[in-house]
Amino acid sequence: MKLDPSFIGEALLKLLEALPTTLAITAVSVGCGFLAGTAIALVRVYRVPVLHRLAAAWVTVIRGTPMLVHLLVIYAGLTLIVDTLTGRLGLGWNSARIPMIGFAYLSFSVTASAYCSEIIRSGLLAVDKGQREAAQSLGMTAMQTLRRIIFPQALAASVPNLTNFVIGMLHGSTLAFVVSVVDINAKAEIVASTNWKFFEAYLAAAILFWAMTILLERAGGAIERRINRYHKGGVA
Amino acid sequence: MRNTMKAVILLILAALSAAGCGGASAGESKEGVKKIIVGTGTQFPKVAFIDENGKLTGFDVELVRELDARLPQYEFEFRTMDFSNILLSLETGKIDFGAHEFEKNPEREEKYLFNKVPYAYWRNFIVVAKDNTDPIESLDDMHGKKFLATATSAQAQILENYNKEHPGALEIVYNNGGANDLVTQITTGRVDAAIGADFSLPLIDPQGKLKTVGKPLTEAEILFIFRKDDPESQQLADDIDAALLELRKDGTLAKLSQEWLGQDFTYED
Numbered sequence: 001m002k003l004d005p006s007f008i009g010e011a012l013l014k015l016l017e018a019l020p021t022t023l024a025i026t027a028v029s030v031g032c033g034f035l036a037g038t039a040i041a042l043v044r045v046y047r048v049p050v051l052h053r054l055a056a057a058w059v060t061v062i063r064g065t066p067m068l069v070h071l072l073v074i075y076a077g078l079t080l081i082v083d084t085l086t087g088r089l090g091l092g093w094n095s096a097r098i099p100m101i102g103f104a105y106l107s108f109s110v111t112a113s114a115y116c117s118e119i120i121r122s123g124l125l126a127v128d129k130g131q132r133e134a135a136q137s138l139g140m141t142a143m144q145t146l147r148r149i150i151f152p153q154a155l156a157a158s159v160p161n162l163t164n165f166v167i168g169m170l171h172g173s174t175l176a177f178v179v180s181v182v183d184i185n186a187k188a189e190i191v192a193s194t195n196w197k198f199f200e201a202y203l204a205a206a207i208l209f210w211a212m213t214i215l216l217e218r219a220g221g222a223i224e225r226r227i228n229r230y231h232k233g234g235v236a
Numbered sequence: 237m238r239n240t241m242k243a244v245i246l247l248i249l250a251a252l253s254a255a256g257c258g259g260a261s262a263g264e265s266k267e268g269v270k271k272i273i274v275g276t277g278t279q280f281p282k283v284a285f286i287d288e289n290g291k292l293t294g295f296d297v298e299l300v301r302e303l304d305a306r307l308p309q310y311e312f313e314f315r316t317m318d319f320s321n322i323l324l325s326l327e328t329g330k331i332d333f334g335a336h337e338f339e340k341n342p343e344r345e346e347k348y349l350f351n352k353v354p355y356a357y358w359r360n361f362i363v364v365a366k367d368n369t370d371p372i373e374s375l376d377d378m379h380g381k382k383f384l385a386t387a388t389s390a391q392a393q394i395l396e397n398y399n400k401e402h403p404g405a406l407e408i409v410y411n412n413g414g415a416n417d418l419v420t421q422i423t424t425g426r427v428d429a430a431i432g433a434d435f436s437l438p439l440i441d442p443q444g445k446l447k448t449v450g451k452p453l454t455e456a457e458i459l460f461i462f463r464k465d466d467p468e469s470q471q472l473a474d475d476i477d478a479a480l481l482e483l484r485k486d487g488t489l490a491k492l493s494q495e496w497l498g499q500d501f502t503y504e505d
Contacts, residue, residue, distance in 0.1 A: 076420075177412045186387065192388075193387055
């Protein structure tokens with residue numbers, strides 16, 4: 001086994017072409033997952049009638065099944081549904097109109113929503129009950145309490161877990177190659193198939209992922225410091 | 237901590253010694269009858285698989301059994317394993333030859349010995365949707381079309397080689413094969429075509445929604461695979477070749493192919 005260090009650099013350059021795809025998948029799934037997850041967490045914490053049971057069911061089903069299964073089920077299922085519907089209605093187009101990356105966006109957002117909701121729920125539960133009582137005694141409405149008092153503190157408590165979650169989604173985005181979306185890892189495989197230097201190509205992918213992860217860790221740390229500023233000084 | 241390390245080292249040593257034991261049990265069993273261990277798999281439908289009665293069978297398996305019947309000086313015994321383990325088992329002497337639709341290629345020839353008489357031929361064709369009526373003879377008729385290919389596969393290699401000579405002629409859409417969506421992608425028009433072996437097409441497209449067009453792009457010989465630089469292996473390969481010629485002559489080989497693969501894949505184009 002001989003290592004060809006120059007090919008690691010060469011592969012690294014080629015892998016950069018796939019960087020936007022990886023970033024887009026991660027950003028979309030984290031963004032949608034965060035919004036949906038926040039909604040789910042609020043519904044559960046405030047025990048909204050009927051909905052909180054549905055939300056709990058959603059979380060247990062989605063967390064109970066692997067990310068790859070979500071992708072495969074959504075890809076195969078949505079294709080079938082769309083093709084059946086458009087065929088029945090005679091619209092003259094089919095599922096091939098949906099870009100492949102769309103399936104990745106949708107299914108990874110679904111995955112992210114369940115995991116993210118639990119992170120936010122733990123953040124919401126970490127805020128002391130007295131905070132809400134104090135806000136209400138000052139005459140704030142429920143929405144004001146949520147926005148001004150509960151949410152900033154819940155989010156601050158969630159930041160370390162959220163960073164972890166974003167990193168997880170970044171690494172999970174490599175699954176997209178199953179539906180022909182060429183992300184960094186897929187590109188490594190393709191690049192290496194010309195000269196069979198898989199080890200070098202995978203090392204290049206690892207370096208790229210590690211670099212992105214370090215940036216995410218740093219960003220997470222910075223956000224944590226900023227968002228926790230309210231802790232400093234004053235009366236605790 | 238130190239105890240953990242000790243445990244780890246112990247485990248590694250145990251694994252190594254286990255791997256070192258148990259070489260081939262090839263040897264004389266009965267008077268003048270030599271026992272030969274044949275390596276094959278169980279995951280290849282119609283070629284080497286376990287049927288509903290729990291019996292190992294398929295084209296390659298039944299062919300080896302037929303050869304066994306014709307070679308009184310040998311007694312063949314199957315040992316099943318993961319496909320990826322067959323070559324390693326051959327090298328380490330755990331089996332005496334491998335039967336699993338092994339395709340001859342230069343990389344393999346460098347490390348292993350093949351017998352000389354192929355018992356099947358794999359041809360790669362352009363595969364399109366059944367209702368595609370374009371006149372397609374070769375890849376030259378496919379410029380600007382989208383091909384689905386599993387990264388690192390032999391089929392991807394064919395497309396990449398073509399693109400090397402004709403830059404940008406074909407658009408290759410890669411995936412990793414995990415979604416088994418070749419038929420869907422072609423029939424919905426997401427991609428136009430793929431490269432596939434006529435041999436394996438009925439397996440991935442049982443409903444016949446696709447078809448092969450034009451002339452074969454490549455043709456590979458399917459052979460048994462043996463240890464290299466080993467006089468006994470050479471003798472075995474030669475004996476099998478002689479028996480294979482007989483099977484080919486009396487039509488048994490073609491019949492086996494018809495029976496298991498639905499078509500005669502044993503002739504050369």
